[in-house]
Amino acid sequence: MxxxxxxxxxxxxxxxxxxxxxxxxxxxxxxxxxxxxxxxxxxxxxxxxxxxxxxxxxxxxxxxxxxxxxxxxxxxxxxxxxxxxxxxxxxxxxxxxxxxxxxxxxxxxxxxxxxxxxxxxxxxxxxxxxxxxxxxxxxxxxxxxxxxxxxxxxxxxxxxxxxxxxxxxxxLNWDVQVNNAYLLGLNWKCASNFQSIKENLKEIKKSLKKFDKTTLGEMETKKINLENELFTKNENLSSFKIHKNYDEIENRANQLSDELSYLSNSNMVLKRKLDKYLDSISNEVPPKNDLLGELYHEINDMFNLRTKKTLNEVKMFHDTLIKNRKSFLNVEILQIKDEIKNNNELIEEKGNERSKLMRILDTHNALDEYKLLQEQIYDDKIKLNEIKSYIDEYNEIKQNEKDINSKKNILKEKNELEYEINRGSWQESIRLFDENTKFLYGLSGELIINLKEAYDFKINFPKNDSRGISKMEIFCYDLMLLEKNSKERNxxxxxxxxxxxxxxxxxxxxxxxxxxxxxxxxxxxxxxxxxxxxxxxxxxxxxxxxxxxxxxxxxxxxxxxxxxxxxxxxxx
The missing domain is CATH 3.40.50 (Rossmann fold)
Known part of the structure; x- marks a missing residue:
């Protein structure tokens, strides 16, 4: 007081x-x-x-x-x-x-x-x-x-x-539930536990949002596919052969490839040159002597004996020149043929060497490739663990959701039991409220306590079309709370x-x-x-x-x- x-x-x-x-x-x-x-x-x-x-x-x-x-x-x-x-x-x-x-x-x-x-x-x-x-x-x-x-x-x-x-x-709704339950003589802990469950389910719903974009089935498929990839890569890794001189062999093979390419290109140039020389020899034919004389005769014997003698000398010179050119071309042709032969011999030799090296490379691997495969396997294992964790987390959350809903059902049963156990107390609240409304209006007012998730409170008041009726609901309710709690508390x-x-x-x-x-x-x-x-x-x-x-x-x-x-x- x-x-x-x-x-x-x-x-x-x-x-x-x-x-x-x-x-x-x-x-x-x-x-x-x-x-x-x-x-x-x-x-x-x-x-x-x-x-x-x-x-x-x-x-x-x-x-x-x-x-x-x-x-x-x-x-x-x-x-x-x-x-x-x-x-x-x-x-x-x-x-x-x-x-x-x-x-x-x-x-x-x-x-x-x-x-x-x-x-x-x-x-x-x-x-x-x-x-x-x-x-x-x-x-x-x-x-x-x-x-x-x-x-x-x-x-x-x-x-x-x-x-x-x-x-x-x-x-807040939980505050309404818990405090009214306490004052009315109900088991407020049921309302409190229901609120805890609501909060837990709210957190679960929040946690499940991260799984909205990918379904559990999709993640299971990704897991299976990644496990298959890992199996294959591990098999490859176990049969992986590394040559100690792999890098040197690979470099030599690359060098030989370059040399063979050079020799092939060189032979192509030489063959073109050879064809040109052969064509030149076949086309080298000296002119006939009578053709030049007839030409001079047609121009009215413009050339005298001395001139004709000079033309004979020119013919002899020209014949000699053609002979010498053919000799030069024949020498060049022989040289080109020798060079092509040498190149072919080198191509065969280097080709054989390269083939041997390639066979080694085909049956062995480089250390870098081995490391790369190891890194791929490591990365895949991380991805697989992430997917497994993702699936485990999802299943754990869903299991928690099931457990909480199970607790919720148990709590409903407990609340019904507690409702009966505390019947005497909350019935007193209803009786006092009814008593108050009868005094004011001569009619019963109903204080209703429904069991849903925890409690649902409601009032049916007489003459609910009257002015200020909601205020009188509060008055009757508060006066009931005062009388009831003064008996049980201070x-x-x-x-x-x-x-x-x-x-x-x-x-x-x-x-x-x-x-x-x-x-x-x-x-x-x-x-x-x-x-x-x-x-x-x-x-x-x-x-x-x-x-x-x-x-x-x-x-x-x-x-x-x-x-x-x-x-x-x-x-x-």
């Missing part, structure tokens, strides 16, 4: 609470004008301060952090904590330490101490609050957390008034912002407050809520005369009086 809220700044309007109903009222005065509003007087701010002292986060986007004027303020609450009343204090600027005053020696754990003051680190404070208020002893992943559980008992922001089972619009307070009653008919609000008062009186509970004065007057008209609503007002905050705002000043 929370008894007092105050600050270390004198401008702050302190407030004290008691068991039962506690109203924080926003008052619109008679002198207020149209621009004055009860939004901003500090009703929601007060709830934020209570939650702040109970360990809410305080980053740059936090509600209180945005108010520059209070950045060095320290807020305090007095509350029950392990069977004693303690003062809990937290500074806006230095918010990672929570200071505690009271019978610290009676606590089951020892606070740290600094300059004579006891404090908890923020995470420790949350852990100890969870232990005291909700009997939390598990802090593993996907387990109930104090900050999530307490948010069902302190609804202060618009997004917390949308659905009964959610306190925040961005609340949570004994419920806090609502005025949004819980917005758009709700004043008759239903009156019934809701009467119901809350009855529950608080019966079980010694505390209900703190904010309200505006115009709504208060409407509600009073619907209440019986013995319901003294004005006496439940613990703090009045006025719209047009600065020092009557919660913080002692106006702020946006």
């Amino acid at each position: 929370i008894y007092k809220v105050y600050a270390d700044n004198e401008n702050f309007n302190n407030v004290e609470f008691s068991n039962g109903l506690n109203i924080v009222l926003g008052v619109k005065t008679e002198t207020s004008n149209d621009t004055d509003t009860m939004n901003g007087v500090g009703k929601t701010t007060l709830l934020e301060i209570i939650d702040f002292c109970l360990g809410s986060k305080n980053d740059k986007n936090s509600y209180l952090k945005k108010i520059d004027e209070i950045k060095d303020w320290t807020f305090s609450i007095e509350m029950d904590f392990f069977n004693s009343v303690f003062t809990i204090s937290r500074n806006i600027e230095f918010s990672k330490k929570i200071y505690i005053e009271g019978s610290v020696n009676d606590l089951p754990f020892v606070p740290e101490k600094e300059k004579g003051k006891y404090y908890f680190k923020l995470n420790d404070w949350r852990k100890y609050l969870g232990s005291y208020l909700f009997n939390l002893n598990s802090h593993s992943r996907f387990s109930p957390s104090f900050r999530s559980l307490i948010s069902y008992f302190i609804r202060k922001r618009p997004e917390s008034f949308i659905k009964p089972f959610e306190h925040h619009s961005k609340q 949570i004994d307070f419920l806090i609502h912002d005025s949004q819980i009653f917005s758009d709700v008919d004043s008759r239903q609000v009156a019934n809701a407050l009467q119901l809350a008062q009855n529950k608080c009186n019966e079980h010694n509970l505390q209900y703190i809520f904010t309200l505006n004065s115009d709504e208060l007057e409407k509600i009073k008209l619907e209440l019986s005369d013995d319901f003294k609503l004005d006496e439940l007002i613990k703090l009045k905050l006025f719209d047009n009086i600065s020092n009557k705002h919660l913080l002692g000043f106006m702020f946006d």
Whole structure:
């Protein structure tokens, strides 16, 4: 239970609470004008301060952090904590330490101490609050957390008034499952285990994406083909013969190939030359003497005896020249034939040598080729191992998927069993919710818990076409959670912002407050809520005369009086 809220700044309007109903009222005065509003007087701010002292986060986007004027303020609450009343204090600027005053020696754990003051680190404070208020002893992943559980008992922001089972619009589904299961008396570990399975299956699905481009069958085929290639290459390697002088032999064979090519080309040139010389000899014929004389006679005996004598001499010279040329050509022809013969002999000799060398090369291999084959085999083995690893990884992932789905089926059976084991507890939740809705509307409301993957929560509410019906669903659900958990744990307070009653008919609000008062009186509970004065007057008209609503007002905050705002000043 929370008894007092105050600050270390004198401008702050302190407030004290008691068991039962506690109203924080926003008052619109008679002198207020149209621009004055009860939004901003500090009703929601007060709830934020209570939650702040109970360990809410305080980053740059936090509600209180945005108010520059209070950045060095320290807020305090007095509350029950392990069977004693303690003062809990937290500074806006230095918010990672929570200071505690009271019978610290009676606590089951020892606070740290600094300059004579006891404090908890923020995470420790949350852990100890969870232990005291909700009997939390598990802090593993996907387990109930104090900050999530307490948010069902302190609804202060618009997004917390949308659905009964959610306190925040961005609340994760597993968090909804686990924390509601815990509060309703179900086995929350089933919900937690289902979430773990979901995460594992999500990881498996993510891992299987790498196999999308290549099927298992394709990889098996690649493996078989590569194994066949490796077998063949290993067979070749085992029969591989290496000649110690392979490189020298290969170089000599290449040299002989070049020489043979040169000799063949040389013979081709010589043969062409020989053919030319032979053709020249066959065409060398001396001219007839009478032809030249007849020519001279035709030109009227232009040549005398002396000239004719000279022509005879020329003929003799020409005959001699032809004879000498034939002799030269015959000598050249003999030389060419000898050279061709020598070349042919060399071609035969070198050809025989090259053939012998090629036979050696054909039956042996070079060391470089041997190394190359070894490298190919090595590379293929790496590829084969990669493919085998690929296949093994795929099969392992698929086997894990099968195992997880098998565990999932087992968990479903276990959840059904746990559902029956905890029947008494969750049936109490359903009974209390039905009781609350009957009080408000005279009709049963259905809190439905379906077994699917973990749990599926649903509410069928009477008169679901009425204005503000979703708010009354939340009210009935929260009041049920308070009553049920106060019996089993130490949570004994419920806090609502005025949004819980917005758009709700004043008759239903009156019934809701009467119901809350009855529950608080019966079980010694505390209900703190904010309200505006115009709504208060409407509600009073619907209440019986013995319901003294004005006496439940613990703090009045006025719209047009600065020092009557919660913080002692106006702020946006």
